[in-house]
Amino acid sequence: MLPQEIIRKKRNKQILSSEEIKEFIAGVTDGTIMDSQTAAMTMAILLNGMTAEETTALTLAMRDSGDIMNWSDLEAPVVDKHSSGGVGDKVSLMLAPMLAACGAFVPMISGRGLGHTGGTLDKLDSIPGYQTTPDNHLFHQTVKDVGCAIIGQTGNLAPADKKIYAIRDVCATVESIELITASILSKKLAAGLQYLVMDLKCGNGAFMDNLADARALAQSIVRVANLAGTKTTALLTDMNQVLGHTVGNALEVQESIDYLKGNHRNTRLHKITMELCAELLINAHLATDKQNALQKLQQALDSGKALEIFARMTKTLGGPTDFCDKPEKYLPQTKIIRPVYAQKTGYISAMQTRNIGLALIELKGGRTRSDQKLDLATGFSRFCQIGDKVDQKTPLCFIHAQSEADFARASENILNNITISETVPTLSAEIIEKIGA
Numbered sequence: 001m002l003p004q005e006i007i008r009k010k011r012n013k014q015i016l017s018s019e020e021i022k023e024f025i026a027g028v029t030d031g032t033i034m035d036s037q038t039a040a041m042t043m044a045i046l047l048n049g050m051t052a053e054e055t056t057a058l059t060l061a062m063r064d065s066g067d068i069m070n071w072s073d074l075e076a077p078v079v080d081k082h083s084s085g086g087v088g089d090k091v092s093l094m095l096a097p098m099l100a101a102c103g104a105f106v107p108m109i110s111g112r113g114l115g116h117t118g119g120t121l122d123k124l125d126s127i128p129g130y131q132t133t134p135d136n137h138l139f140h141q142t143v144k145d146v147g148c149a150i151i152g153q154t155g156n157l158a159p160a161d162k163k164i165y166a167i168r169d170v171c172a173t174v175e176s177i178e179l180i181t182a183s184i185l186s187k188k189l190a191a192g193l194q195y196l197v198m199d200l201k202c203g204n205g206a207f208m209d210n211l212a213d214a215r216a217l218a219q220s221i222v223r224v225a226n227l228a229g230t231k232t233t234a235l236l237t238d239m240n241q242v243l244g245h246t247v248g249n250a251l252e253v254q255e256s257i258d259y260l261k262g263n264h265r266n267t268r269l270h271k272i273t274m275e276l277c278a279e280l281l282i283n284a285h286l287a288t289d290k291q292n293a294l295q296k297l298q299q300a301l302d303s304g305k306a307l308e309i310f311a312r313m314t315k316t317l318g319g320p321t322d323f324c325d326k327p328e329k330y331l332p333q334t335k336i337i338r339p340v341y342a343q344k345t346g347y348i349s350a351m352q353t354r355n356i357g358l359a360l361i362e363l364k365g366g367r368t369r370s371d372q373k374l375d376l377a378t379g380f381s382r383f384c385q386i387g388d389k390v391d392q393k394t395p396l397c398f399i400h401a402q403s404e405a406d407f408a409r410a411s412e413n414i415l416n417n418i419t420i421s422e423t424v425p426t427l428s429a430e431i432i433e434k435i436g437a
């Protein structure tokens with residue numbers, strides 16, 4: 001069918017066949033379909049929606065537009081997690097080695113920071129020598145030998161998504177649930193996963209700040225992924241405060257190593273990490289039930305196996321051989337590390353979490369332009385948590401900045417975006433809801 005006739009059909013709210021969707025995506029990939037036609041199609045999808053079957057066909061066509069990884073030589077389940085993004089979200093750095101320690105293979109393809117949220121690849125860049133873009137052979141071998149590898153998107157994985165995403169970005173069609181579903185899943189399915197868990201963040205530091213939107217996206221992703229043959233469940237998790245005690249690239253790597261070593265484990269971060277891991281272990285039949293999964297994960301931490309796997313992954317991908325022994329020796333540090341104190345007595349009752357993510361961008365730990373080089377050392381450590389009792393001698397956090405001017409601006413940002421109340425606040429649950437069986 002002519003491209004304009006396929007667009008016309010969707011414009012007229014009709015259901016597209018998988019053949020029509022395949023034909024359209026093949027044209028996007030080989031360039032025979034013009035950008036203006038792709039833009040028109042994304043707008044028609046945004047306005048008129050798609051059935052789960054159409055979204056599945058779109059996802060599979062986009063997956064098939066490039067290379068598909070093959071892990072058939074591995075003798076255990078291939079699993080991964082995807083997060084919709086938050087502030088202080090370093091879960092991937094701990095989850096991948098913990099799952100590998102429990103017998104799964106985790107080829108994790110991560111992204112860079114987006115908007116006010118941080119990205120796993122930027123965090124890993126703070127480990128000197130760590131290659132976030134190894135060739136396919138090294139990636140495959142690392143997953144096979146070590147159990148996990150966290151890297152960036154390789155050249156030819158779901159190239160149709162790359163083209164469509166760039167067009168959506170400038171045509172006001174980013175927000176379509178069907179297009180987001182196909183975009184996320186096409187890349188995940190091209191990575192050859194058998195099991196996936198989605199961490200759908202919900203709250204004032206997430207892209208979805210209301211439950212209805214987060215739930216709708218989670219339901220769409222779970223339905224389509226399962227229709228496409230990858231067993232998937234989703235957890236809606238709270239993002240109304242920073243996750244863990246650090247925000248900033250090198251600082252979050254340090255917190256992750258401390259977590260794996262057992263030096264310090266933030267309660268909320270631990271709960272979310274354990275629950276996401278447990279979903280995958282149960283779905284992949286590596287644990288019989290939740291209790292069994294949590295026991296295995298705790299054992300992976302207590303025995304030091306998860307830490308050892310992180311150390312081996314780092315070394316295999318080019319990082320220092322003793323990185324986990326002495327992370328402080330390698331992680332970059334700022335000139336100024338100083339607390340900002342609460343200005344009154346009371347309880348931390350709320351955070352404007354998105355603004356805290358933006359405060360990291362002001363410290364150059366996140367981007368304002370896509371080609372920007374980050375200052376990986378900057379950020380916030382020992383971040384307070386909702387419910388903490390504070391007075392004027394209590395640090396809300398420590399600011400890691402490179403100049404007095406940056407420190408002053410960051411202090412103001414922190415003070416303006418943390419609410420202190422006289423009464424004890426109600427704490428929100430870390431896990432809001434599970435979607436999928």
Ligand code: URA
Nearest residue numbers: 174179180181183184
């Ligand atoms: N992340 C993606 O990869 N794609 C989207 O459309 C939105 C978030």
